[in-house]
Amino acid sequence: MVKNKIDKTAEEKILLAAKKVFTTHGMAGARMQDIADEAGINKALLHYYFKDKEKLFEVIFMEEAQKFFPKINSIFESALPLFEKIERFCDEYITEMMRHPYLAWFIMNELNRDPEKFLNSSWAKANLPNPIRLVEQMEREIKKGTIRRIQPVHLLMHLLSMTVFPFIAKPMMQKALQMDDAHFKKIMEERRKEIPRFIIESIRK
Amino acid sequence: MVKNKIDKTAEEKILLAAKKVFTTHGMAGARMQDIADEAGINKALLHYYFKDKEKLFEVIFMEEAQKFFPKINSIFESALPLFEKIERFCDEYITEMMRHPYLAWFIMNELNRDPEKFLNSSWAKANLPNPIRLVEQMEREIKKGTIRRIQPVHLLMHLLSMTVFPFIAKPMMQKALQMDDAHFKKIMEERRKEIPRFIIESIRK
DNA sequence: GTCTATAATTTGATAGAC
DNA sequence: GTCTATCAAATTATAGAC
Structure with a gap:
């Protein structure tokens, strides 16, 4: 049973408002x-x-960082086949971005404002995306010949960029492409499948 | 002959500092x-x-917006073949981003802060990317059968995302991938060719 | 715990001398 | 045009009553 607004403690109300x-x-x-x-x-x-x-601010930032970063690792470090990882990542990440429309902008914004502070924290060291497993997996697939030669770093950047950027550039995208909110939402829903398809078409041999 | 710092007028010094x-x-x-x-x-x-x-602020924002937006149109509306447009766009845009490392973050940031103000200005109406030409060109190529079926909106988003996002996410990317500035720069240089190759591999029939 | 009132500090903006 | 000095407003933070 979820507490209604009147039941919330002052601390809860503050955290919600601050967020x-x-x-x-x-x-x-x-x-x-x-x-x-x-x-x-x-x-x-x-x-x-x-x-x-x-x-x-720090409390809020950490809360939001929890939503933004850790899920990446749990998918990237799982035992799934490469293509499934890519599909899962897009699907779950787009879900998270749609649930929290300002999340990506907020995190990127504060990281640009003061990169050292957060990125050198012990939390960051433990929870930042650690792509080493995924990179190794990509290299194995290349050796096996299931995907073409491509630098894993670039493949990873492509994946992250296509998934996250549209949420940061939402105002510009909506204006340039004349999309209302409903249309934008529909396009983002499509991207759950579109991005993996686009990537796989490019790298599958 | 370029003016040295001492020769600059007060107004020039202010603009440079404000930027x-x-x-x-x-x-x-x-x-x-x-x-x-x-x-x-x-x-x-x-x-x-x-x-x-x-x-x-408005003077500075308009100066920076001039760097960020108009070049897109001149490429997108040119008479170049589709694949060449994509190549030119990546190459010129990455040049611009490397020249002005904070440009993309700055523009996206202020657009998120107050989207209406700028996007409804007459300047924006005239200079925002107008992708209609490019979209039509993509549709023609699909009909001709030179590229596979794909929604032009998504193709456009993929292109923009892969080109711009790494510059916004630079602090996170450098930390996660353990890149120093020189390494990051090298990777961005590679992307001039990598992004068009990645896209063309995906859509060419 | 929660409030009102107020202090302290920061910051944008102006007056007026030169 | 450029400066020093100062004001006014905004904003964070605290004191102290209940």
């Missing part, structure tokens, strides 16, 4: 007052539960 | 004081030449 404001405006553009308003409480309480803006 | 600060921190994260320091002048002079932060 909304930080992910839509970024750290620099977010306002503590907006978070308080969104949560229906006052500013002082924000500082009672979370020391300062920076601390609150 | 640096805005493109690395975004509108919300940029500080007028930082721009003044970077330009080697004081804050008051910023307001003398450019009314306020918003006006200064």
Whole structure:
């Protein structure tokens, strides 16, 4: 049974509000007052539960990073055949992006703002995509002759790019291609199958 | 003969400094004081030449948008054969991205922050990528049977994604793939040829 | 825990001398 | 045009009552 809004504790309301404001405006553009308003409480309480803006931001960023990164590894390191991995990755990642439309932008944004801070954290070391397994698998498939010669690094970049970029470039894409929200959503749904098909057509021998 | 730093007018120094600060921190994260320091002048002079932060930002954003968007159209609307268009696009765009490493992030960032404002401007209407020509060309090639059946919208998204995304995700990519700056640059150079090859392998019949 | 009131700091913007 | 000094507004953070 899910708690309704009235049942939520203050801390839960703050986290929910902070997530909304930080992910839509970024750290620099977010306002503590907006978070308080969104949560229906006052500013002082924000500082009672979370020391300062920076601390609150870090909690939210880690929550969102959990959604963005770890799933990649669990798929990439599984024992699935290469083509199935690619299919699973696209399908699950697009699901995640559609559930959290601002996720990719938020993460990329903050990583560009201050790359060292997060990327050198112990959490990052443990949870960043570790593509070594996938790269080795690609090399084996090339040796076996099931796929053509291609540098695994590029194949990996192609896959990630085609899956994630449209969500970051959504405003531009919608305008240039004259898509309303429903149309954009439909196109993203199609990409679950389109991207694997596109890749496999290119590399299968 | 290029002017050296001492010869630059105050206005030129401001524009150069503002470009640096805005493109690395975004509108919300940029500080007028930082721009003044970077330009080697004081804050008051910023307001003398450019009314306020918003006006200064708009000048910089339009300058950068000029670099990001118009070239797409000139290639997409040219009379080149499809495969050559794809090759030219990748080559020229990667050149532009390497010349201005923060360009893609900056543009995508501000479009996500306030999509309506820029995308509804008359400049945007005239200069946003208008892919209709390219889409028609793809449809003709499919009819002729030179490429397989594929939705032009997806082909276009694939092309844009593979070209632009690695520059936005640079910090993550470098960390995950353990690349230093030189290695990253080398990989991006390779992509000038790699992306067209990857696409053509997938769609050529 | 939660609030009101207020302090402290940061930041954008202006006044006025030269 | 360019500067110093200062203001005004916005924003984060805290004190203290309940």
